Amino acid sequence: MRRYSRGEQHRVEVVLDGRSREGRCESRMLLSDFLRHVLGATGVHVGCEHGVCGACTVIVDGVAQRSCLALAVAADGRDVRTVHGLARDDVLSDLQQAFRRHHALQCGFCTPGILMSATDFLARNPAPTEQAVREMLSGHLCRCTGYTGIVAAILDVAALRRERGGTQAA
Amino acid sequence: MKDDAQARPASQGTWVGRPLERFEDEALLAGRGCYADDAPVRPGTLAAAVLRSPYAHAQISRIDAARALAMPGVRAVVTGADVEAWTSPFIVSVKQPMRHWCLAVDRVRYAGEPVAVVVAEDRYLAEDALEAIEVDYDELPPVIDPVAAAQPDASILHADVGSNVVSDRSYRYGDPDAAFAEAAHRVRIDVRYPRNSGTPIECGVVVAEHLPGGAGYDVLSNFMGPMSLAAVMSLALRIPAARLRLRAPRHAGGSFGVKQALFPMIVAMCVASRKAGAPVKWVEDRLEHLVGATSATGRVTTLEAAVGDDGRITALAWDQLDDCGAYLRAPEPATFYRMHGCLTGAYAIARLRVRNRVVLTNKTPAGLVRGFGGPQVYFALERLVQRIAVELGLDPLDVFRRNFVPSGAFPYRAPAGALLDSGDYAAVLERALASAGVDDLRARRSAARSAGRLYGIGFAAIVEPSISNMGYITAVLTPEARAKAGPKNGAIAAATVAVDLLGGVTVGVDSLPQGQGHATTIAQVVADALGLAPQDITVDVEFDSRKDGWSVAAGNYSSRFAGATAGAAHLAALRVRERLARIAAGALGCAPADVVFERGKLFARSNPGGALSFARAAGNAHWAPALLPEGEMPGLRETVFWTPDVLAAPDGHDRVNTSATYGFAFDVCALEIDRATGSVHIDRYATTHDAGRILNPALADGQVRGGFAQGLGAALMEEFVYAPDGSFRSGSFADYLVPTAMEVPEPAIAHLETPSPFTPLGAKGIGEANNMSTPVCIANAIADALGAGVDPAAIELPMTPSKILALVAATERMVSR
Structure with missing residues (x-):
């Protein structure tokens, strides 16, 4: 087990959205702060710093989790995916496009976290019910939209992926 | 349906009225927005953390920051002594000797009140040092319930004021007493409205820099107005308004009115930057936001109606008590006065009696929260209408229809x-x-x-x-006091439309959007006026008080965008259109009034075939000023300031179109x-x-x-x-x-x-x-x-x-x- 001492800078290596990145931080630095301020992934948003609002959600080794409840040093050597990795060659993913089509965002501050949870969720649940989508979304707070467009966008993209045989599933 | 909305409309169609998808979304969905905490700062910018009072009401007998200052990375600690030396208390809209500073001076009056600011090399170090500041508090009895706070024996928050009731005004319109005396029924309801908030998911952010040579302060923040508060901040900082440069980034993570309450922290961070000798950045955390930012005004209301047998309401009598928290922070008591003109709601009721009292309690100061005044008023009024139906045995729908x-x-x-x-x-x-x-x-x-x-x-x-009347708040003053202070009225909106050297159109607006999609709507409005498509229009919603057209009413509140700001953009675009018509009329061989703007072209109404491109016509204003008609100014940029004609100051009988x-x-x-x-x-x-x-x-x-x-x-x-x-x-x-x-x-x-x-x-x-x-x-x-x-x-x-x-x-x- 690695030991970290207080006040020392530690090297943290991650695969961030498909690219090897490294940075240095104290052992107490939150993963959210590390991603934003050390690696520059400012699409990771911080809304509550106590794990309720979900804005900071990223996918670590394939599982959506709150980056404000994790330490950066605990992500050392892991695969971290953020909102920055969803679009390919400047083309928005099907999920992102569905969000635009359904007016699923206003201020957009909660959106990156929701996109990451939805990405994880749809990979596990290709044919979700509306109720299941709402239960997944209950881990996120949005104060602008009333959630209607978000639910519609996620159901829409699930249906489109099924029509296309699931080849687009992230 | 949706796809049609994105397509170019038929020649007679307009872009306004279509459910166009938002131009904002691509950047936001890709995680490439630029919110206040994402905006670049100068190297050497320090981080601030705020020490807040754990007590609702206490005297501060000692603050000792020596241990904090000795900690690694700590550059400065700001306390009440600094703010007393460098700032003035915030002005208050009722004439009361209340001293509200950006940090507590000698006394704290709510749990969460800022007491000191630590400035350090990063936020973790700043937060570490908070714990090392020693503060001795002598607790005082708190007043929490607004009704108890209004009693003569209540513990007093502001000794100089002498009472917790800082405003008590009564109003009378028509002859309500006669209506009540004659009424077949009197129906009354007693209600309370709680303190709550819009809680945007993005909290407050302030980056402040004290500038050398008396140049004042440069501030980047997600404060969203009303810009009338620029005056309050400048006066507190003892500088001319021009020396407080306020900037806002491209994107904001919601406000719902709430970020209005950032202004005292802007002043605090200006002071912190001055003391530290470096730019200072503060990012509010969620606990700070909930405990200390702001709240909707809590209200205790008794509302009574004089009612006929058929449910017809002939008079209303309001008795309202607003819990504004520990300080009357601008623009309070606007929660009352925003709604004052329309206290009769949707109903034709000619007679009205109102008593408005503002009381202070040991709670976070109240301020703008989406709905501002409306939730408080309608919770009483519409509960009353329901009670009228119940008590008189009527169908509630008939009560609505009859009134x-x-x-x-x-x-x-x-x-x-x-x-x-x-x-x-x-x-x-x-x-x-x-x-x-x-x-x-x-x-x-x-x-x-x-x-x-x-x-x-x-x-x-x-x-x-x-679209709030900037003068409504003066209804809190007596007509005599108002006359002395001078009239205030209007709701000025500003927009600028510029056409560049290749015919590109840029629009700047004063609305400081918080996520609503103003850039998309403005593009629709301006496209219609100039015969262009929305994607041809670049809309700049960043704000810079040094460079943009703005006035006191600028900002994101009172639902002013669609009526006022979009209206001003429309008028500015029409001005550009008139100028382009004059510039192109000669080449098109027609009168300016006969120039048609359509699908990116200008042509004479009688000769659609002989069209000039919009870019070519606009280019002449830049590339060939010698060819401009006589008297036509070169360049192509128009700013319109618009205010609704119908917004006058309150009259001598306290009537105001709010x-x-x-x-x-x-x-x-x-x-x-x-x-x-x-x-x-x-x-x-x-x-x-x-x-x-x-x-x-x-x-x-x-x-x-x-x-x-x-x-x-x-x-x-x-x-x-x-x-x-x-x-x-x-x-x-x-x-x-x-x-x-x-x-x-x-x-x-x-x-x-x-x-x-x-x-x-x-x-x-x-x-x-x-x-x-x-x-x-x-x-x-x-x-x-x-x-x-x-x-x-x-x-x-x-x-x-x-x-x-x-x-x-x-x-x-x-x-x-």
Whole structure:
């Protein structure tokens, strides 16, 4: 087990959205702060710093989790995916496009976290019910939209992926 | 449908009115927005952390920062002594000797009040040092309940003021006493409105830099106005307004009015930068935001109506007590006065009596929260209308129909001064009943009740003011004091349209959007005026007080965008169009009035074949000034300042047209209460609006849905709770509950459009209606479900399961007796 001492800078290596990145931080630095301020992934948003609002959600080794409840040093050597990795060659993913089509965002501050949870969720649940989508979304707070467009966008993209045989599933 | 909306319209079509997808979304969806905490800062910028009072009311006998200053990375600690030396207390809109500084000086008056700021090399180090600041507090008795705070024996917050009641004004319109004396019935309701908030997911951010050579301060923040507060900040910093440069980044993570309350922290960070000798950045955390940022004004209301046998209301008497917290922070007591002109709501009631008292308590200062004043007023007024129906045994819909301002009576002057610009309230009601399927709901209610279930239907009719009169707050002063202070009025909006050297169009606006999609709507409006497509228009919503056109009313509040800012952009675009028509008329061989702008081209009405491209025509203003018609200025950039003509200062009888436009909404809610758990299940919710001309229906519906979700939260979940000792009990999102996707149903939305005669595009605000209508509509449905025996005063927001269970138990006891 690695030991970290207080006040020392530690090297943290991650695969961030498909690219090897490294940075240095104290052992107490939150993963959210590390991603934003050390690696520059400012699409990771911080809304509550106590794990309720979900804005900071990223996918670590394939599982959506709150980056404000994790330490950066605990992500050392892991695969971290953020909102920055969803679009390919400047083309928005099907999920992102569905969000635009359904007016699923206003201020957009909660959106990156929701996109990451939805990405994880749809990979596990290709044919979700509306109720299941709402239960997944209950881990996120949005104060602008009333959630209607978000639910519609996620159901829409699930249906489109099924029509296309699931080849687009992230 | 959707795809058609994105396509170029037919020649006679317009972009305004289409549900265009937003230009904002691509950057935001890709995680490439630029919010305040993402914006670049200068190397060497330091981080601030704020020490806050754990006590609601205490004297500070000692602050010692020596240990903190000795800690690694700490550069400065700012305390009350610094702010006394370098700033002045904030000005207060009632003339009272109250001293409100950006940090506590000698005394703290609410839990969460800023006491000191640590400036350090990073935020972790700054937060470490907070714990090393030694503060000795001598506790004083706190005052939490507003009614108790108004008593003569209450503990006093501000000794110089001598009372916690800092304003007490009475108003009389018509002859209300005679109406009450003659009335067949008097119906009264006593209600309280809780303290709650919009809680944007992005908290406050301030980056402040003290500039050398007396140049003042440069501030980047997500403060969103009203820019009248620039005057309050400049005066506190003892500098000319021009030396306080306020900038806002491209994107903001919501505000709902709340970020208005950032202004004292802007002043605090200016002082911190001055003391540290470096730029300082502060990012508010969620606990700070909940405990210390702001709150909707809590209110205690007694409202009484004089009523005829048929339910016709002949007079209203309001007695309102506002809990503004520990300091009367600008623009308070505006929560009262925003609504003052339209205290008779949607009803033709000629006689009115009002008493407004403002009381201070040991709580966070109150301020703007979406709906601002409306939720407080309509919770009383629409509960009263429900009670009139119950007490007189009438159908509530008949009470509405008999009291509405008649359809042909607009513009209608309400007794306290509101000039209701346009509307057809009866038509909206009928549309709402159809949208809700009210006959079906009544059948469902009968069936549920005969099975012993608790099913209720509620209604609410609200007039939604938008575009606030900058002079309304002076209604708090007596006419004599007002005359001495000089008149204030208007609601100035500004927009700039520029055409560049290749014919590209850029628009700058004063609306500081917080996520609504202003850039998209402005592009639609300007495209129509210039015969272009929205994607041809570049809209700049960043704000820089040094470079942009703006005035006192600038900012993101009072639903001013659609009516005022979009209207000003339309007028500025028309000016550019007139200039281009004059410039191109010679080449087109026609009079300027006969130049047609269509599909990116200019041509003479009589000769569509001989068209000039928009870019070519505009280019002449830049590349060939010698060819311009005589008297035509070179360059192509027009700024329009617009204010609604109808907004005058309050008159000698305290009548004031508080807003330029007044929309209308009628809501219907059907719900069922679970006897076992006290939880509420919404069976159907229909909300029907008339916000004048709708500029982008998708965005308008987005505003309705968002307001509805917040209204639902206010109705059932949200409250800032204080313990009897004044400590704060709602400091996390696990304590302050806001609705998730599991709690928010999909409302049925319908619109009628009665254009406003007073705004350039006929548009009115729509973003606050459901914050005003939904809390009381749900409360009325809960009251209906619990039955006529329920104590009306016990319907108190938020209607949590525990409150409802107690009422269910009380009704069951009554039945069994």
